[in-house]
Amino acid sequence: MNKVLITGSEAAALGAKLAKIEVLSYYPITPAFPAMERLSKYIDDGELNCKFIRAESDHSALAAVLGGSLAGARSYTVTNSQGLLLMTEVVYHVAGLRQPIVMGVANRALSAPHSRFPEHGDVVSQSASGWIQLFCENNQDILDNTIQAFRIAEELRVPVMVNYEGYLQSHTLEEVFVPEQSKVDAFLPLKRQPALDINNPRGVNTVTSPDFYPYYKFNQNEAMLESLNLIPKVAAEYNQEFGANSCGLIECYQMEDAEHAIVAMGSIVGTARILVDNLRKEGRKIGLIKVKVWRPFPVKAILEALQNVSFVTVLDKNIVFGVGGALATDLKAAAYGRGEMVINGAILGLGGGKCGVEEINAAVMETESAGSDKNKSVWIGL
Amino acid sequence: MTINVNSLPQVELFGQGNVGCKGCGAAIAGRQAMKVLGERTIITIPASCMATLGGSNTRSAWRVPFYHTLFECAPAVSSGIRAALEIQGIKDVNVVSWGGDAGSADIGFQSLTGAAERQENIIHVLYDNEMYMNTGGQTGSQTPIYAITSNGSLGKKVRKKNMLAIMEAHGIDYVASANIAYPEDLMAKFQKAAAKKGFSYIHILAPCHRGWGIKPEETIEVARKATECGLWELFEVDEGKRTRTYEPKLIPVADYFKAQGRFKNLTDEQIAEFQKFVDDYYGKGE
Amino acid sequence: MALKQLPIVPSGDPGGLAESANAGVQRINRPVISDATKIDPIVILFCPDGAISLDESGFVISYKFCKGCGICAKESEGIVMVPEYTGPKGIF
Ligand SMILES: Cc1ncc(C[n+]2csc(CCOP(=O)(O)OP(=O)(O)O)c2C)c(N)n1
Ligand code: SF4
Numbered sequence: 101m102n103k104v105l106i107t108g109s110e111a112a113a114l115g116a117k118l119a120k121i122e123v124l125s126y127y128p129i130t131p132a133f134p135a136m137e138r139l140s141k142y143i144d145d146g147e148l149n150c151k152f153i154r155a156e157s158d159h160s161a162l163a164a165v166l167g168g169s170l171a172g173a174r175s176y177t178v179t180n181s182q183g184l185l186l187m188t189e190v191v192y193h194v195a196g197l198r199q200p201i202v203m204g205v206a207n208r209a210l211s212a213p214h215s216r217f218p219e220h221g222d223v224v225s226q227s228a229s230g231w232i233q234l235f236c237e238n239n240q241d242i243l244d245n246t247i248q249a250f251r252i253a254e255e256l257r258v259p260v261m262v263n264y265e266g267y268l269q270s271h272t273l274e275e276v277f278v279p280e281q282s283k284v285d286a287f288l289p290l291k292r293q294p295a296l297d298i299n300n301p302r303g304v305n306t307v308t309s310p311d312f313y314p315y316y317k318f319n320q321n322e323a324m325l326e327s328l329n330l331i332p333k334v335a336a337e338y339n340q341e342f343g344a345n346s347c348g349l350i351e352c353y354q355m356e357d358a359e360h361a362i363v364a365m366g367s368i369v370g371t372a373r374i375l376v377d378n379l380r381k382e383g384r385k386i387g388l389i390k391v392k393v394w395r396p397f398p399v400k401a402i403l404e405a406l407q408n409v410s411f412v413t414v415l416d417k418n419i420v421f422g423v424g425g426a427l428a429t430d431l432k433a434a435a436y437g438r439g440e441m442v443i444n445g446a447i448l449g450l451g452g453g454k455c456g457v458e459e460i461n462a463a464v465m466e467t468e469s470a471g472s473d474k475n476k477s478v479w480i481g482l
Numbered sequence: 483m484t485i486n487v488n489s490l491p492q493v494e495l496f497g498q499g500n501v502g503c504k505g506c507g508a509a510i511a512g513r514q515a516m517k518v519l520g521e522r523t524i525i526t527i528p529a530s531c532m533a534t535l536g537g538s539n540t541r542s543a544w545r546v547p548f549y550h551t552l553f554e555c556a557p558a559v560s561s562g563i564r565a566a567l568e569i570q571g572i573k574d575v576n577v578v579s580w581g582g583d584a585g586s587a588d589i590g591f592q593s594l595t596g597a598a599e600r601q602e603n604i605i606h607v608l609y610d611n612e613m614y615m616n617t618g619g620q621t622g623s624q625t626p627i628y629a630i631t632s633n634g635s636l637g638k639k640v641r642k643k644n645m646l647a648i649m650e651a652h653g654i655d656y657v658a659s660a661n662i663a664y665p666e667d668l669m670a671k672f673q674k675a676a677a678k679k680g681f682s683y684i685h686i687l688a689p690c691h692r693g694w695g696i697k698p699e700e701t702i703e704v705a706r707k708a709t710e711c712g713l714w715e716l717f718e719v720d721e722g723k724r725t726r727t728y729e730p731k732l733i734p735v736a737d738y739f740k741a742q743g744r745f746k747n748l749t750d751e752q753i754a755e756f757q758k759f760v761d762d763y764y765g766k767g768e
Numbered sequence: 769m770a771l772k773q774l775p776i777v778p779s780g781d782p783g784g785l786a787e788s789a790n791a792g793v794q795r796i797n798r799p800v801i802s803d804a805t806k807i808d809p810i811v812i813l814f815c816p817d818g819a820i821s822l823d824e825s826g827f828v829i830s831y832k833f834c835k836g837c838g839i840c841a842k843e844s845e846g847i848v849m850v851p852e853y854t855g856p857k858g859i860f
Pocket of ligand 1: 508529530531532553554581582583584585586611613614615616617622
């Protein structure tokens with residue numbers, strides 16, 4: 101394995117290149133565009149044999165990728181924020197059609213007011229869409245998750261989003277180990293499953309009556325749930341093949357004897373590790389749970405990790421208005437009926453707001469002092 | 483290029499068992515086109531009557547791959563299909579997107595203009611019933627001026643957007659108007675479009691008897707009148723060369739309008755206005 | 769409907785609607801060939817439902833597919849529309 105210094109955008113593009121994507125379409129948007137440009141350059145330079153469709157909108161970009169997938173090609177796109185929202189109709193449709201499309205999302209805050217900066221608000225809007233959502237702590241995760249995403253998507257026929265944050269990850273250099281192409285080829289064998297097959301014609305997306313529709317949705321949900329079994333297996337195999345250190349559904353950090361747990365996803369996890377180390381030095385029994393898979397929500401894995409925990413601080417870089425942070429809300433629902441554990445949410449880092457060690461420390465302190473008022477989310481850094 | 487009706491393929495790639503209304507003009511267009519496009523065709527159809535009537539639960543009315551797309555994006559989907567075929571080395575397939583007037587000229591216009599500008603190797607069809615029939619017959623950009631619709635009881639106030647001119651302005655390989663009442667002309671145009679390497683656009687007048695206020699059996703007759711009176715000219719622009727493919731008899735435009743319920747409020751002055759327009763266009767004015 | 773019988777991608781069998789067609793429910797009048805020698809073969813292309821075909825034995829109208837729109841009878845000689853139901857007063 102070879103080690104390179106690359107941005108998150110480059111890691112995403114490299115992951116897609118190693119996966120040998122065959123159909124690519126995108127519509128430029130900040131901060132996803134460097135990944136797009138890199139992929140186009142790979143194609144222009146003859147390093148990637150892939151058809152690029154220069155779409156005239158984000159909606160058409162995902163639609164074109166969907167056409168590619170339906171006709172049997174391994175297909176990929178990248179977007180974020182407004183682009184993702186414009187795509188929303190197609191996002192749900194892709195999942196309903198069970199197409200194994202992988203999409204990078206360089207998470208960015210939503211307008212209004214206008215912001216270009218990182219936040220998870222964009223993908224939180226797609227939480228019910230039927231896409232598996234993976235979150236990345238660092239650029240290595242972006243590369244590893246992108247490659248694994250194709251395997252997961254194609255095996256289950258469920259589309260996968262690989263989330264990484266705008267600027268914080270998309271534009272930041274980090275050392276990344278790059279797996280060998282031949283090994284990736286073996287890890288990702290191409291098995292075409294075209295729904296639009298000229299030699300086996302079918303009518304796709306026929307008008308469906310109530311006698312059928314719920315069954316399709318049941319099957320779709322089953323496939324989504326099955327990913328909770330598959331994702332850890334894929335990660336284990338990936339680690340074995342590539343000597344990597346990719347977690348399954350979640351990763352526990354200093355959780356063995358922890359009484360207080362921080363739960364978070366995305367780039368903030370890396371910062372939270374530092375805080376946990378600091379607080380451990382002060383003798384606090386605190387740990388951290390990194391959520392890699394947010395959709396489907398890995399209830400069992402998280403609850404197991406929280407078995408001996410009495411207090412949870414959830415860090416959310418998003419806000420569901422009138423409810424709270426999305427991750428905190430999911431966790432509260434998952435922990436329903438589970439004893440005395442208090443789960444309090446902190447909202448921070450919205451629209452690129454600060455979320456360094458200091459802010460995460462404030463989140464820990466303030467969620468603690470919010471006591472057991474479970475409906476309260478504290479806003480950090482206002 | 484002439485087409486002999488007796489020697490057309492017997493196989494019905496589309497039409498039989500479709501769940502459309504009786505006398506559906508869109509289904510007629512689909513049948514005629516498929517007789518030339520043949521079984522090596524993949525067709526995408528955005529939300530519309532044509533998408534709805536083409537499949538129900540586990541049954542398709544098509545014997546070629548058919549995909550009922552979202553409303554805005556059939557040409558984009560077709561672009562992706564073409565890309566996937568190319569990457570797999572599959573060359574002998576017609577990729578067609580087939581939209582209604584809304585799915586092509588209104589909500590679907592963005593993806594249509596995008597695919598045309600990219601010169602995608604696909605054929606886009608606008609089958610034109612001049613209103614939004616699948617949602618009950620509302621007014622759209624392709625509804626002609628004065629026509630009464632389900633949400634426009636007073637008649638449309640502005641003219642029909644000229645999609646053929648717009649598509650011609652894209653500089654694509656092939657642009658043609660067609661009419662279900664002239665199957666040989668229509669099919670010859672599909673034959674030409676299928677042979678192009680770039681983008682083709684075929685705009686088919688396909689009346690809907692419910693929307694137009696005519697009897698089902700009059701579907702072809704009224705479509706024919708649209709061309710014979712000079713309002714729906716049959717022509718093609720083949721790599722920039724414009725040819726009228728049928729010389730109309732130039733019957734009075736009143737014969738066309740008076741046959742339809744949707745024009746029942748048309749005044750004699752308005753009809754005269756149309757007649758003058760047609761006369762001028764065909765060089766018959768004084 | 770057992771779950772397993774559904775395809776993964778929501779889709780229908782090719783020509784499935786043709787096999788299960790029951791167009792007759794829409795029909796009030798049915799087309800009948802009165803004089804096959806007078807039929808203009810173009811009506812094959814005017815029928816929205818692919819109900820008219822021409823084989824060695826001549827023109828055939830399939831009542832499995834025909835919805836009784838009347839286009840064929842209107843556009844060609846040799847085909848006439850007759851009431852589908854012949855009960856008292858033609859009422860059904
Ligand atoms: C995004 C979206 N908006 C609205 C609709 C509702 N809708 C479905 S078909 C249709 C009208 C289609 O009109 P047209 O393209 O002219 O085809 P027609 O049904 O007349 O043949 C509308 C408005 C939809 N399916 N999707
Ligand atoms: S009545 Fe209509 S559907 Fe029946 S055969 Fe004639 S044209 Fe076809």
